[in-house]
Amino acid sequence: MDKTDAYTVADISLAEAGALRVDWARARMPVLAALREDAEKTKPLDGMKVAGCLHVTKETAVLIETIAAAGAEISWSGCNPLSTQDDVAAWLANEGYSIHAWHGQSVEDFYWCIDRTLEFKPTLTLDDGADLIVRVHGEKSEYAEGVIGGTEETTTGVHRLRAMGKAGDLKYPVIAVNDAITKWDFDNVYGTGQSTIDGIVRATSVLIAGKTFVVAGYGHCGKGVAMRAQGFGANVIITEVDPLPALRAVMDGFRVMKMDEAAKLGDIFCTATGMKDVIVDRHFASMKDGAIISNTGHYDCEINIEDLKSQAQAQERLEITMLNIL
Numbered sequence: 001m002d003k004t005d006a007y008t009v010a011d012i013s014l015a016e017a018g019a020l021r022v023d024w025a026r027a028r029m030p031v032l033a034a035l036r037e038d039a040e041k042t043k044p045l046d047g048m049k050v051a052g053c054l055h056v057t058k059e060t061a062v063l064i065e066t067i068a069a070a071g072a073e074i075s076w077s078g079c080n081p082l083s084t085q086d087d088v089a090a091w092l093a094n095e096g097y098s099i100h101a102w103h104g105q106s107v108e109d110f111y112w113c114i115d116r117t118l119e120f121k122p123t124l125t126l127d128d129g130a131d132l133i134v135r136v137h138g139e140k141s142e143y144a145e146g147v148i149g150g151t152e153e154t155t156t157g158v159h160r161l162r163a164m165g166k167a168g169d170l171k172y173p174v175i176a177v178n179d180a181i182t183k184w185d186f187d188n189v190y191g192t193g194q195s196t197i198d199g200i201v202r203a204t205s206v207l208i209a210g211k212t213f214v215v216a217g218y219g220h221c222g223k224g225v226a227m228r229a230q231g232f233g234a235n236v237i238i239t240e241v242d243p244l245p246a247l248r249a250v251m252d253g254f255r256v257m258k259m260d261e262a263a264k265l266g267d268i269f270c271t272a273t274g275m276k277d278v279i280v281d282r283h284f285a286s287m288k289d290g291a292i293i294s295n296t297g298h299y300d301c302e303i304n305i306e307d308l309k310s311q312a313q314a315q316e317r318l319e320i321t322m323l324n325i326l
């Protein structure tokens with residue numbers, strides 16, 4: 001680990017490799033380039049201190065440099081212990097941004113990194129999953145007073161914040177980025193659809209064609225995953241708890257059933273609900289040997305990993321692969 005007051009990253013010597021990745025992303029993000037050109041002149045974020053808790057990827061690096069170009073100071077952590085690209089984090093640190101993130105960190109380290117970004121006393125918070133904002137409203141509430149607003153990227157985070165807002169507990173306004181049509185109708189469907197299948201194939205190298213592929217949830221992400229799995233030649237089954245998306249899935253040509261039934265049939269499973277315990281003990285027990293289980297929802301609690309572990313011990317050999325796909 002390489003650590004100074006300004007940054008904590010896995011290996012600062014990876015900065016050069018990170019630069020190549022960021023160049024690649026920058027060349028493919030023309031909207032941010034246009035915003036950056038304008039913001040460099042007008043400095044709309046002059047005097048702002050932005051704490052971010054978003055996936056530390058090459059695309060986020062381009063966002064960070066755009067926010068900095070608009071005049072803000074930055075302090076950043078990752079919003080998932082497994083999503084940080086260590087070379088990109090090194091590049092950010094090397095460029096002088098305050099960044100605390102590394103791939104494969106523990107839950108304790110994850111919150112330690114968020115707390116470093118709060119010590120910088122932010123005026124704006126940028127979240128993906130609402131962990132930063134929940135921290136500001138809980139254990140670290142002394143930092144709430146200085147914050148004038150925030151943003152939240154994902155469906156699960158927006159759900160958490162709406163619940164806080166309804167209870168009257170939200171201390172500052174937050175823009176629900178996920179409510180932008182370009183987010184939920186495009187990124188959630190097509191972005192997640194592609195990256196989820198890509199993650200499964202890279203992690204397992206299985207042929208998708210001919211497999212029975214079970215997608216839990218037929219919301220935006222589930223629809224994208226189902227569409228792409230079908231495109232690869234899979235026989236797709238949807239499980240849903242809401243009759244309307246379930247009907248939509250039927251109309252789109254998919255079989256729809258309960259997970260209790262689908263568990264017996266699937267070769268590959270992917271949860272995309274944002275809800276807890278979608279696949280639990282009894283489902284694992286009825287799955288085929290060698291089934292592949294993955295989650296593309298924000299938190300991995302959709303799959304009850306404790307149940308999976310207890311069965312793995314009980315049966316000594318249970319080859320179920322867990323992925324955490326972004």
Ligand SMILES: NC(=O)c1ccc[n+]([C@@H]2O[C@H](COP(=O)([O-])OP(=O)(O)OC[C@H]3O[C@@H](n4cnc5c(N)ncnc54)[C@H](O)[C@@H]3O)[C@@H](O)[C@H]2O)c1
Nearest residue numbers: 154155156217219220221239240241242273274275297298
């Ligand atoms: N991996 C990514 O790139 C990515 C991108 C965007 C969002 N997300 C996350 O993915 C999750 C889903 O987001 P979304 O925008 O598709 O939400 P959504 O609300 O559009 O869809 C969720 C669907 O799951 C269904 N559902 C709920 N509980 C279920 C259960 N037990 N079994 C089956 N279906 C169930 C709901 O009825 C709903 O139709 C969230 O956690 C979100 O934060 C991930």
